[in-house]
Amino acid sequence: MKLNDNLDNFEGRKSDLRKALKAVIEGDTEFQAKLRALQDDARSSRQEADEYRFILSNAIESVDSNTEDHRRLLAEQEELWKHKKKGKS
Numbered sequence: 001m002k003l004n005d006n007l008d009n010f011e012g013r014k015s016d017l018r019k020a021l022k023a024v025i026e027g028d029t030e031f032q033a034k035l036r037a038l039q040d041d042a043r044s045s046r047q048e049a050d051e052y053r054f055i056l057s058n059a060i061e062s063v064d065s066n067t068e069d070h071r072r073l074l075a076e077q078e079e080l081w082k083h084k085k086k087g088k089s
Contacts (some may be wrong), residue, residue, distance in 0.1 A: 004066065007073065016081055021074040028067040035060050 003024065011017060039056045 004069070007070075011073065011077075014080075016077065018074060018077045018081065021070055021077060025067065025070050025074065028063060028070060032060070032063050032067065035063060 007017065007021075007024075035056060038052075039060065042052050042056065
């Protein structure tokens with residue numbers, strides 16, 4: 001099962017995902033940096049750049065999109081749980 005499928009599953013159950021999402025976003029950020037470093041390294045060798053350009057570009061786009069989704073979900077979670085805490089007070 002994919003990470004996003006798990007997040008969707010727990011979000012649907014109204015679970016508190018804030019702590020997990022922060023770790024996911026940290027991982028996303030680290031993965032983005034590694035992919036961009038690999039892309040920069042591949043640019044130094046013309047042959048490697050040609051072979052991996054599409055794959056790296058696709059991977060970076062995918063991670064960027066997932067990171068954006070994870071940040072949006074975290075913001076939604078923060079807002080949801082802020083209101084739940086106020087409702088209990």
